[in-house]
Amino acid sequence: xxxxxxxxxxxxxxxxxxxxxxxxxxxxxxxxxxxxxxxxxxxxxxxxxxxxxxxxxxxxxxxxxxxxxxxxxxxxxxxxxxxxxxxxxxxxxxxxxxxxxxxxxxxxxxxxxxxxxxxxxxxxxxxxxxxxxxxxxxxxxxxxxxxxxxxxxxxxxxxxxxxxxxxxxxxxxxxxxxxxxxxxxxxxxxxxxxxxxxxxxxxxxxxxxxxxxxxxxxxxxxxxxxxxxxx
Amino acid sequence: xxxxxxxxxxxxxxxxxxxxxxxxxxxxxxxxxxxxxxxxxxxxxxxxxxxxxxxxxxxxxxxxxxxxxxxxxxxxxxxxxxxxxxxxxxxxxxxxxxxxxxxxxxxxxxxxxxxxxxxxxxxxxxxxxxxxxxxxxxxxxxxxxxxxxxxxxxxxxxxxxxxxxxxxxxxxxxxxxxxxxxxxxxxxxxxxxxxxxxxxxxxxxxxxxxxxxxxxxxxxxxxxxxxxxxx
Numbered sequence: 239x240x241x242x243x244x245x246x247x248x249x250x251x252x253x254x255x256x257x258x259x260x261x262x263x264x265x266x267x268x269x270x271x272x273x274x275x276x277x278x279x280x281x282x283x284x285x286x287x288x289x290x291x292x293x294x295x296x297x298x299x300x301x302x303x304x305x306x307x308x309x310x311x312x313x314x315x316x317x318x319x320x321x322x323x324x325x326x327x328x329x330x331x332x333x334x335x336x337x338x339x340x341x342x343x344x345x346x347x348x349x350x351x352x353x354x355x356x357x358x359x360x361x362x363x364x365x366x367x368x369x370x371x372x373x374x375x376x377x378x379x380x381x382x383x384x385x386x387x388x389x390x391x392x393x394x395x396x397x398x399x400x401x402x403x404x405x406x407x408x409x410x411x412x413x414x415x416x417x418x419x420x421x422x423x424x425x426x427x428x429x430x431x432x433x434x435x436x437x438x439x440x441x442x443x444x445x446x447x448x449x450x451x452x453x454x455x456x457x458x459x460x461x462x463x464x465x466x467x468x469x
Numbered sequence: 470x471x472x473x474x475x476x477x478x479x480x481x482x483x484x485x486x487x488x489x490x491x492x493x494x495x496x497x498x499x500x501x502x503x504x505x506x507x508x509x510x511x512x513x514x515x516x517x518x519x520x521x522x523x524x525x526x527x528x529x530x531x532x533x534x535x536x537x538x539x540x541x542x543x544x545x546x547x548x549x550x551x552x553x554x555x556x557x558x559x560x561x562x563x564x565x566x567x568x569x570x571x572x573x574x575x576x577x578x579x580x581x582x583x584x585x586x587x588x589x590x591x592x593x594x595x596x597x598x599x600x601x602x603x604x605x606x607x608x609x610x611x612x613x614x615x616x617x618x619x620x621x622x623x624x625x626x627x628x629x630x631x632x633x634x635x636x637x638x639x640x641x642x643x644x645x646x647x648x649x650x651x652x653x654x655x656x657x658x659x660x661x662x663x664x665x666x667x668x669x670x671x672x673x674x675x676x677x678x679x680x681x682x683x684x685x686x687x688x689x690x691x692x693x694x695x696x697x698x699x700x
Contacts, residue, residue, distance in 0.1 A: 303614050307697035311618040313610050325603035329596065334607050357595070364588070364595040365560065371602040372556035376565055378609035379544050383534050385616040386656045387542040425617045466538035 245272060245295070249346060252319045253373075254293060254366050262360040271347045275339035284336045288326040290347040291367075294318055297343030298415055301335040312422035314378065315340065315415070321370040328354045328367060340415045385425050392465045393424045394434045398443060398450060399458050406455050413448045476503060476526065480577060483550045484604075485524060485597050493591040502578045506570035515567045519557040521578040522598075525549055528574030529646055532566040543653035545609065546571065546646070552601040559585045559598060571646045616656045623696045624655045625665040629674060629681060630689050637686050644679045 246267055249255050255263055272295070275281060281292070284304055299316045313335055316322050326333060327350035357364040384393050397420065402409035413420065421431040435445050441461050442453030452458060477498055480486050486494055503526070506512060512523070515535055530547045544566055547553050557564060558581035588595040615624050628651065633640035644651065652662040666676050672692050673684030683689060 301610075303610065305614065305618060305697070306694070309618055309697075311614045313613050325599055325606065329600055329603060331603070334610065358592040361589040361595065364592065364599070368556055368595070368599055368602060369560055371599060371606060372560060372562070374606055375556065375602060375609065378606065378613060379532075379534065379565065381613055382544050382609065382616065382656075383536065383542045385613065386653075387536060387540055422617075463537070466536070466540075 245346075246270075248295065249293070252293060252321075254291075254321045254324070254370055257362050257366045259360065259362065262356055262363055265356055266348055266352065266363075269349050269352045273345045273347060275343045275345065277339055277341045279339045279343075281337040281339060281343075281345060282323065282333050284333055286333050288323050288331055288333050289350050291321065291324045291327045291350060291353045292337075292348075293321045293346045295344040295346055298340040299343060299345070300338045300340045300415075300419065302338065303335050312419070314374075314381065315419070315423050317414070321367075324353075324367050325371050328357060330354075340419055389465060390424075390426050390430050390434050391437065392462060393426070394431065394438070395458055395462050395465070397424060398438075398452070399455065399462070401450060402452055402455055406452075409452045409455060411450045411452075413445070413450055416448075473503075476577075477501075479526065480524070483524060483552075485522075485552045485555070485601055488593050488597045490591065490593065493587055493594055496587055497579055497583065497594075500580050500583045504576045504578060506574045506576065508570055508572045510570045510574075512568040512570060512574075512576060513554065513564050515564050517564050519554050519562055519564050520581050522552065522555045522558045522581060522584045523568075523579075524552045524577045526575040526577055529571040530574060530576070531569045531571045531646075531650065533569065534566050541567075543650070545605075545612065546650070546654050548645070551604075552598075555584075555598050556602050559588060561585075571650055620696060621655075621657050621661050621665050622668065623693060624657065625662065625669070626689055626693050626696070628655060629669075629683070630686065630693070632681060633683055633686055637683075640683045640686060642681045642683075644676070644681055647679075 250263065255266070258266070281299060282288070294316050296318060299322060300312055301314045301316070301322070302310045302312050304310055322337060323333060330350070353363070353367070357367060384396070401411040401414070417431060418428055421428045424431070441457050443458065444451040481494060489497070512530060513519070525547050527549060530553060531543055532545045532547070532553070533541045533543050535541055553568060554564060561581070584594070584598070588598060615627070632642040632645070648662060649659055652659045655662070672688050674689065675682040
């Protein structure tokens with residue numbers, strides 16, 4: 239397989255493309271563009287006209303908002319297989335957030351007018367786009383729930399547990415982005431995150447640079463349970 | 470006009486229905502159901518199969534999440550003209566939140582299978598549904614930004630300012646829901662909200678039961694500006 243053919247085969251497995259007929263997929267594939275970014279690169283800018291539907295192939299994309307006071311707030315982070323800007327692009331709106339690469343990142347871009355036209359002809363694409371938007375609504379609701387109802391330690395534990403395979407006993411994983419980005423994504427100050435990391439040593443969680451080591455994943459799950467009960 | 474005809478004429482002006490052809494609207498109108506609720510009534514329950522696309526005609530609907538510890542978190546509040554459950558219903562998913570009337574409320578319900586079928590035949594309906602989901606994504610992002618980046622006073626001032634007409638000098642308005650619900654929607658403890666209300670007297674904001682009086686809306690806007698600069 240050529241690298242291009244490999245990428246197309248990978249795309250076919252992603253939520254936005256998997257439900258499509260071969261015909262619809264072939265039509266989209268004709269105008270697909272692949273882009274590479276390094277950490278800190280701006281992919282799209284808040285306020286710009288949305289012209290592309292984008293899917294993360296590798297790496298992580300940070301969505302941030304610039305407020306009236308010039309302060310940048312991290313709203314969400316997308317990872318592999320996640321689609322972004324699909325609704326603003328298809329609706330012809332402007333980007334409401336800035337998207338930036340959080341590290342080495344590969345993106346697939348599809349021209350908005352091609353996707354919009356294909357969605358009119360193929361209802362399964364319209365539904366796949368709606369599905370992506372719906373998944374985003376759930377993820378944002380999760381985030382609001384965490385911000386309103388969970389303590390710093392609960393948010394940190396849930397995040398760390400999301401990095402290791404389900405049912406793993408002990409595990410080692412790489413932190414997907416810097417501590418600054420992790421803190422911002424959890425709505426914490428960096429000092430608060432560091433203090434939380436320090437406390438977690440007592441339950442067998444060790445963070446060494448970008449490496450996370452968990453001695454006993456069950457113990458983390460029961461610590462989350464315990465914190466749930468006392469909040 | 471009969472009350473039913475009045476309601477249908479009103480529906481036609483709402484974002485979900487305005488872009489539809491007469492034919493598509495007529496098809497949906499056949500299976501529309503109107504429901505009334507009083508404060509505290511459950512409209513749909515988290516975990517239940519989504520069977521209806523719903524639109525708020527009058528009043529307010531609170532979306533809440535029940536977490537593992539049995540704690541209820543207010544995620545969002547919908548008002549007149551706003552659609553909810555549209556994506557979960559069309560996609561055949563389960564409700565991820567509980568919807569409850571925050572006061573006297575009227576709701577329009579459309580059977581999910583009728584909407585899904587009509588959306589396959591009429592791309593303008595699929596786009597209108599996507600538009601509603603997109604509006605929800607923006608609103609939830611606003612909420613995350615406020616929770617992460619704004620102080621209690623900033624959130625309270627923005628909320629109060631949203632209740633009075635733009636460009637009003639002095640204004641009187643009714644608080645749309647109880648102080649408990651306002652506090653929960655802003656991610657604040659009720660005591661924090663009360664302390665914030667007390668501080669706002671100094672800039673001509675008076676809250677008397679459910680009545681809000683603003684002596685000078687410009688002063689609120691410049692207070693928001695000032696707080697933006699010092700955060």
